[in-house]
Structures are given as structure tokens and as C-alpha cells.
Amino acid sequence: MSYTDQITLRQLKALKAVAEHRTIVAAADVLNLTGPAVHNQLKKLEEAIESDVFDREAKGTGTLTPQGQAMLRAYDEIQSTxxxxxxxxxxxxxxxxxxxxxxxxxxxxxxxxxxxxxxxxxxxxxxxxxxxxxxxxxxxxxxxxxxxxxxxxxxxxxxxxxxxxxxPHPHVIIAPPDHPLAGRRHLRPRELAAERFVLREHGSGTRILTERFLAEVGGDDTIATTEMTSNETIKQAVIHGLGIALISAHTVAFELEVGRLVPLDVVGLPIQRxxxxxxxxxxxxxxxxxxxxxxxxxxxxxxxxxxxx
CATH class of the missing domain: 3.40.190.10 (Periplasmic binding protein-like II)
Structure with missing residues (x-):
């Protein structure tokens, strides 16, 4: 008999409830079941996969084992499907x-x-x-x-x-209108090496693009950077003179239109994605x-x- 023949949605639902609410008692209350009934569902699940789903060393904390985490991910995917x-x-x-x-x-x-x-x-x-x-x-x-x-x-x-x-998805370097480089034509990337770049957090696609561009700007030199977690905070930081930023033109369309920000004229930009x-x-x-x-x-x-x- 395969795993899938032995595992039920009730078992997986009990697993998720205990993982979310930390104890069998709390999970039983949410599921409108008795504690022993929830315990029995978990026991059957563990027998089916021949592994513990909760860390016995961390009793009462609802801490999943790697096997338990795998089963919880499977349950979430089943629910989505x-x-x-x-x-x-x-x-x-x-x-x-x-x-x-x-x-x-x-x-x-x-x-x-x-x-x-x-x-x-x-x-x-x-x-x-x-x-x-x-x-x-x-x-x-x-x-x-x-x-x-x-x-x-x-x-x-x-x-x-x-x-x-x-x-198309163009990316530009933005600066405040009174920035010394605003209005300059055909800037080379290396001319930006002395500027502070405001950039997105790790995990952002814009961050990846910015890091590639900075490698071209700085060569072996270290470029000053400040990390922020949203495009909105980056825009405000640039408006108030903290630095410049490589950013999607679609996120600054309004600011460019009303003149709160300007795109720098840099050779090779906009980067077209x-x-x-x-x-x-x-x-x-x-x-x-x-x-x-x-x-x-x-x-x-x-x-x-x-x-x-």
C-alpha cells in the first residue's frame, strides 16, 4: 500500500492546525474535535510516512520536523489545487x-x-x-x-x-531635479561611482539588476549603498537627496511627469526589460x-x- 492510500485530508488538516496553534488542545478546539481524536489523526499520519511530524524534543511547541514540513507543504499545495x-x-x-x-x-x-x-x-x-x-x-x-x-x-x-x-519594462536612474548630474548629457556609468545608490532588498528583481549595473559602475571600487524595502521609500529617499537609484520607470511615471524626479542621461540607459x-x-x-x-x-x-x- 502506498503513502497516498494511507494519508487522508483529515490527517493533514490536523497537522496544519497543530502547527498553527502550537498544541493539540488548541488545535482540537479549532477543529471541534477532542484532543485524543487529533492525536489519533497525527499518529496515523506518522505511521503512514514512518516518521515523526513534530519534534519530540520541543514538546508542546508545535515545532515540525523536516518530514512534517514536507507534509504541510503538500497539504497547502493540495488545498491550492x-x-x-x-x-x-x-x-x-x-x-x-x-x-x-x-x-x-x-x-x-x-x-x-x-x-x-x-x-x-x-x-x-x-x-x-x-x-x-x-x-x-x-x-x-x-x-x-x-x-x-x-x-x-x-x-x-x-x-x-x-x-x-x-x-516593455524600462529601468532608469533617478535623481532629484537639483542634482549636479541632472541635465548632463551622455554620462558614462563610471561617472556615477562617487554617488550613493539607494537599492531594494535582497530577493527583489530590481536589486539583482542594480547589482549588475553597480559592477559596471564601480569596477573594483566599493560603491556606497543604502538598502530600502520598497519602491516608495526609495523614491522619497532620492527626492530628499539621500542618493540616486536604478528603478523601474513604471514606478516613477508620475514623479517624472510632475518633475519631482528626473532621469539621468546615462549611456546604455534605459535598461530595457x-x-x-x-x-x-x-x-x-x-x-x-x-x-x-x-x-x-x-x-x-x-x-x-x-x-x-
Missing amino acids: LARAFAEIEALRAGTRGSLTLGVVSTAKYFAPAIVARLAKELPDVQVSLKVGNREEVIESLRHGEFDLCIMGRPPRDPLVEAESIG TWYVISPVNLRKTLIAEKVSDWLVRNADSYLPQVGL
Whole structure:
């Protein structure tokens, strides 16, 4: 008999409840079961996988073993798969009615609400849930099947995805209007070596791009940097003179338009990247996801910010 013949959703649900609420007593209360009933579900799960799911040395803390963590991830993926199946069943039942979870990297949050608003008008029977994270967070969610579709830059290698280009994604170096380099023409990257760069946190796609650019700027020299965890704080830092930043032009379209920030004229910039709509290949697209993906590709000009560079 295989593992899958012995493992039940009840067992996995008990595992998740204890992991979240730290004790069997608390989990039993949430599940409306007795403590012995929850204990029995965990015991059967451990017998099925021939491993402990909780650390016996950390009694009463709900600390998962590596095997327990693997089973909890499996349960989360099962739940995501079932949710997708129910969404597809609903779509099949009603033709075009259904729900969709759209994941976007944080740089895309500046135009993602416009997408949701347009879809609400043009596909009113599609309920779109928007989730935002940095590149690493979005990729991790893709692995767990949490998104029907995702908008991001360079597609990941893992998990395997289907990716369609939806439009250009330029990156520029921003500075305050009174910066000494503002208005200079054809700056060479090495001329920026004395500047402080404000950059995103590790895990951000913009951080990766900035580090590559800084390697060209600094050569063997060390470039002064300050790390911040959002594009908004980076914009404010640059506006107030902390430094300059390499950033998506789509995140600063408004500030460039009203003159609160200016793009520096640097040889080789803007760096042109591409936006993609992505779906994991191991999860079959629902009919709703197919419809929205097609809409995103066809209507990119209507929601991607227009930036004159």
C-alpha cells in the first residue's frame, strides 16, 4: 500500500492546525474535535510516512520536523489545487463566471490595480484577487500553486512556467531635479561611482539588476549603498537627496511627469526589460485564466504606464 492510500485530508488538516496553534488542545478546539481524536489523526499520519511530524524534543511547541514540513507543504499545495478545481468547475457551470488569483511583483503594483479595475468592467463575472510580493516571494508562491497567473519580469527557472510577453519594462536612474548630474548629457556609468545608490532588498528583481549595473559602475571600487524595502521609500529617499537609484520607470511615471524626479542621461540607459504574464506548467490553466491571460497580452498598452524617456 502506498503513502497516498494511507494519508487522508483529515490527517493533514490536523497537522496544519497543530502547527498553527502550537498544541493539540488548541488545535482540537479549532477543529471541534477532542484532543485524543487529533492525536489519533497525527499518529496515523506518522505511521503512514514512518516518521515523526513534530519534534519530540520541543514538546508542546508545535515545532515540525523536516518530514512534517514536507507534509504541510503538500497539504497547502493540495488545498491550492482543489481551490483551482472548484474555480474551474464553477467556470464550466456558468460559462465565464469564476475567480482568479493574480500575483504580481512589487514593481507591478503601480499598474496592477488598473488591470483589476479594467477587468471588473470588461469581465464583470470574473472575481480577481491581487497579491503582491517581491520576486522571491512571488516565485515561492508559484511553486506552491497559489497563483493562477503572475505578472513579473524575467521568468524563473524553477518552477517551470509558461510565459508570454506583454510589453516593455524600462529601468532608469533617478535623481532629484537639483542634482549636479541632472541635465548632463551622455554620462558614462563610471561617472556615477562617487554617488550613493539607494537599492531594494535582497530577493527583489530590481536589486539583482542594480547589482549588475553597480559592477559596471564601480569596477573594483566599493560603491556606497543604502538598502530600502520598497519602491516608495526609495523614491522619497532620492527626492530628499539621500542618493540616486536604478528603478523601474513604471514606478516613477508620475514623479517624472510632475518633475519631482528626473532621469539621468546615462549611456546604455534605459535598461530595457520585458514584462511577462506567467503560469506554472504543472497546473492546467482554468478557462478563466486563459481568458484573462489573453486579455493581458492584448490590452497591455491600456494599462502599462506611458513614460517619455
